[in-house]
Amino acid sequence: MKAHDGMYIGGQWRPAAGPDTIAVVNPADEQVIAHVPAGTAEDVDAAVRAAREAFPAWAATPPAERAAGIAALRDVLVARKDEIAETVTAELGAPLALSRTVHAGVPVLVAGSYAELAASYSFEERIGNSTVLLEPVGVVGAITPWNYPLHQVVAKVAPALAAGCTVVLKPAEDTPLTAQLFAEAIHEAGLPAGVFNLVTGLGPVAGQALAAHEGVDLVSFTGSTAVGRQIGATAGAAVKRVALELGGKSANVILPSADLAKAVSVGIANVMSNSGQTCSAWTRMLVHKNQYDEALALAAAAVAKYVPGERVGPLVNAKQQQRVRGYIEKGLAEGARLVAGGPEAPYETGYYVSPTVFADVTWDMTIAQEEIFGPVLSILKYEDEEDALRIANGTVYGLAGAVWAADAAEAVAFARRMDTGQVDINGGRFNPLAPFGGYKQSGVGRELGPHGLSEYLQTKSLQF
Numbered sequence: 001m002k003a004h005d006g007m008y009i010g011g012q013w014r015p016a017a018g019p020d021t022i023a024v025v026n027p028a029d030e031q032v033i034a035h036v037p038a039g040t041a042e043d044v045d046a047a048v049r050a051a052r053e054a055f056p057a058w059a060a061t062p063p064a065e066r067a068a069g070i071a072a073l074r075d076v077l078v079a080r081k082d083e084i085a086e087t088v089t090a091e092l093g094a095p096l097a098l099s100r101t102v103h104a105g106v107p108v109l110v111a112g113s114y115a116e117l118a119a120s121y122s123f124e125e126r127i128g129n130s131t132v133l134l135e136p137v138g139v140v141g142a143i144t145p146w147n148y149p150l151h152q153v154v155a156k157v158a159p160a161l162a163a164g165c166t167v168v169l170k171p172a173e174d175t176p177l178t179a180q181l182f183a184e185a186i187h188e189a190g191l192p193a194g195v196f197n198l199v200t201g202l203g204p205v206a207g208q209a210l211a212a213h214e215g216v217d218l219v220s221f222t223g224s225t226a227v228g229r230q231i232g233a234t235a236g237a238a239v240k241r242v243a244l245e246l247g248g249k250s251a252n253v254i255l256p257s258a259d260l261a262k263a264v265s266v267g268i269a270n271v272m273s274n275s276g277q278t279c280s281a282w283t284r285m286l287v288h289k290n291q292y293d294e295a296l297a298l299a300a301a302a303v304a305k306y307v308p309g310e311r312v313g314p315l316v317n318a319k320q321q322q323r324v325r326g327y328i329e330k331g332l333a334e335g336a337r338l339v340a341g342g343p344e345a346p347y348e349t350g351y352y353v354s355p356t357v358f359a360d361v362t363w364d365m366t367i368a369q370e371e372i373f374g375p376v377l378s379i380l381k382y383e384d385e386e387d388a389l390r391i392a393n394g395t396v397y398g399l400a401g402a403v404w405a406a407d408a409a410e411a412v413a414f415a416r417r418m419d420t421g422q423v424d425i426n427g428g429r430f431n432p433l434a435p436f437g438g439y440k441q442s443g444v445g446r447e448l449g450p451h452g453l454s455e456y457l458q459t460k461s462l463q464f
């Protein structure tokens with residue numbers, strides 16, 4: 001696609017208020033592929049005004065009509081899926097096969113789910129002598145990261161529109177082209193002017209202005225815990241609603257009765273997918289002491305298939321590459337042992353990191369506590385189930401996880417004791433309707449399905 005040099009506000013592309021731009025870089029070859037405008041507080045203000053103006057009519061639009069608008073959006077995403085996949089590959093670096101199936105495919109599922117939910121959801125309920133109206137919260141300020149550039153946008157915009165809210169989006173500075181393509185899709189789908197608005201720009205400038213804007217009723221943020229904390233404080237001071245989808249350090253718990261080979265190979269695939277840039281990735285594999293050596297051998301064989309530049313793409317930018325290599329060095333310095341990979345970059349060009357597996361990791365090491373956001377797995381040894389539970393729950397995060405056992409009931413019994421928002425049982429499939437979000441410092445609020453929709457609604461009770 002061709003980059004736009006303006007902002008999408010009030011149903012049209014308008015010139016940016018300031019002259020600054022952001023260079024978009026292809027992380028596979030480090031070439032600048034486009035420039036987009038770096039928005040200012042002035043652009044954010046114009047976008048919020050457009051969203052406010054559009055809100056009353058959109059909120060009053062019957063849910064079936066809102067559903068039709070979201071269905072039309074889904075159809076455009078389907079029609080333009082090849083272009084979406086190519087754009088994500090160009091600015092994120094994901095292998096094209098992953099961009100096609102996941103980056104372009106999942107948003108179609110999620111948009112489709114909200115087209116159905118908008119039509120079927122009950123925006124009114126009876127409780128005793130009351131009728132409770134579920135009304136849209138208002139103008140949403142959405143701030144998204146680069147790791148799933150379209151999914152993160154659709155997971156906010158589709159439920160917000162289904163609820164009757166209007167939106168201003170500030171996407172990540174590394175992946176603005178996918179966001180511009182999404183704005184084109186909104187336009188092509190014929191959604192009313194102002195219900196969706198896009199301001200590209202830097203986090204501390206445009207993102208901060210959006211989070212703090214008094215015309216925004218709800219801030220929905222996905223990104224790092226550090227920035228989330230700041231946004232939560234800003235929203236709290238203004239008594240504004242906030243949803244935070246933050247980092248994770250999820251545990252993949254392999255109980256002794258499990259199919260070890262399958263659990264290890266799915267566990268490796270989970271961490272290497274999207275170059276490890278997945279907030280819900282199972283970056284700690286927990287294995288019983290009697291099966292530890294066997295698991296290490298299986299892991300070494302499985303990770304060898306993940307060749308950088310083929311199945312594994314680069315990291316998104318040079319800073320992330322340096323950060324992840326720094327964590328690998330820290331792991332070695334703290335006494336962990338390399339089973340595969342290491343801190344050296346595999347190629348001179350492109351922000352690649354070698355798929356890395358660590359053994360002899362203890363729960364308190366930095367690499368077992370902090371989110372790395374790269375293709376790095378730590379394998380930890382546990383003594384018994386209580387020890388496994390203590391390790392699994394022993395971080396500040398609680399976003400996702402996995403449990404493997406001979407039968408589902410045994411795995412479920414363990415999963416019930418995990419402090420985390422999502423658990424895959426014996427490799428369970430992705431469900432676009434299941435609530436997604438964190439316990440503890442992984443966040444506040446839920447996305448996807450009916451739980452995700454309810455984040456954008458507020459209640460009004462009428463007593464009779």
Ligand code: NAD
Pocket residue numbers: 143144145146147148170171172173201202203204205206207208209211222223224225227228230231244245246247248278279371373399442443
């Ligand atoms: P980030 O927090 O740096 O940036 C996320 C977004 O916030 C970007 O759009 C950025 O421009 C904006 N931003 C940055 N500073 C801001 C500020 N002061 N005020 C307002 N907005 C600001 O995160 P990142 O590096 O882009 O993404 C990686 C992180 O996101 C990881 O920690 C990862 O776990 C997390 N993440 C979480 C989820 C989830 O659903 N829980 C999903 C994806 C990523």
